Amino acid sequence: MDGAKKKKASVKRAEKKAAARKPLRARLPKSAARGSGAGRGTDPARVRAIIKKLDEAYPGATCELEHQNAFQLLVATILSAQSTDVTVNKVTPALFRKYAYPAALAYANPNEVEREIHSTGFFRNKAKSIIGASKKIVEQFHGQVPRTMEELVTLPGVARKTANVVLGTAFGIASGVVVDTHVQRLAQRLDLTKNTDPKKIEQDLMEIIPREKWILFAHQLIWHGRRICHARKPKCIECNLDSLCYSKDKTN
Numbered sequence: 001m002d003g004a005k006k007k008k009a010s011v012k013r014a015e016k017k018a019a020a021r022k023p024l025r026a027r028l029p030k031s032a033a034r035g036s037g038a039g040r041g042t043d044p045a046r047v048r049a050i051i052k053k054l055d056e057a058y059p060g061a062t063c064e065l066e067h068q069n070a071f072q073l074l075v076a077t078i079l080s081a082q083s084t085d086v087t088v089n090k091v092t093p094a095l096f097r098k099y100a101y102p103a104a105l106a107y108a109n110p111n112e113v114e115r116e117i118h119s120t121g122f123f124r125n126k127a128k129s130i131i132g133a134s135k136k137i138v139e140q141f142h143g144q145v146p147r148t149m150e151e152l153v154t155l156p157g158v159a160r161k162t163a164n165v166v167l168g169t170a171f172g173i174a175s176g177v178v179v180d181t182h183v184q185r186l187a188q189r190l191d192l193t194k195n196t197d198p199k200k201i202e203q204d205l206m207e208i209i210p211r212e213k214w215i216l217f218a219h220q221l222i223w224h225g226r227r228i229c230h231a232r233k234p235k236c237i238e239c240n241l242d243s244l245c246y247s248k249d250k251t252n
Contacts, residue, residue: 041191042208053240054220061219063169070145070170075130077165078157083120102143105134129157149175168215177205178218182225189247
């Protein structure tokens with residue numbers, strides 16, 4: 001091989017190496033995006049890589065609301081709105097000792113319940129919701145927490161997110177993807193969606209994440225959001241998704 005050919009072959013090898021080091025986004029075809037709200041990062045190979053990285057980092061991720069049964073999880077999830085799991089977990093032990101079952105909470109004194117949950121914020125509305133949900137469970141569902149999305153969302157204080165938490169964590173039923181503030185933030189940063197509405201984000205994620213991963217995937221994003229991918233100062237240097245992420249607000 002003469003000098004010119006050697007030089008040409010060397011340049012090609014260098015180009016291949018450089019291409020391999022580029023962020024995955026640069027190599028994605030335009031056709032990778034799915035649906036009007038899906039991000040450009042929804043190429044199946046990239047999604048599989050993200051899932052693999054999350055599995056490596058958080059194989060045992062689960063709901064961090066402390067509970068012993070579906071009813072307690074339902075109540076705790078309602079209380080977690082506009083609050084933190086840490087705060088809710090400080091409140092629920094005493095609450096559940098006093099109101100261990102739906103029938104106990106269904107006809108409780110609202111003022112007493114409000115005092116028990118005061119620190120979670122919006123305590124009047126939350127007391128009304130958990131008492132109302134308990135009453136409906138007792139009177140319409142024979143004291144058992146419903147196991148379908150359609151029934152759960154008829155309970156006071158319960159929308160899709162809460163229903164997905166209960167169905168997925170308490171019953172192992174993958175009815176959808178939990179979309180809380182962490183899942184919303186990370187799904188957008190990872191360019192898995194362009195939407196801002198939680199319902200639309202959920203639909204985008206349900207299209208690209210295998211159904212058998214819906215429950216775990218949401219927990220993993222929540223754990224990652226709490227531990228690494230913070231809203232204001234994400235710890236990108238500690239993030240095992242760094243090579244797959246091209247968010248504009250990445251830190252050095």
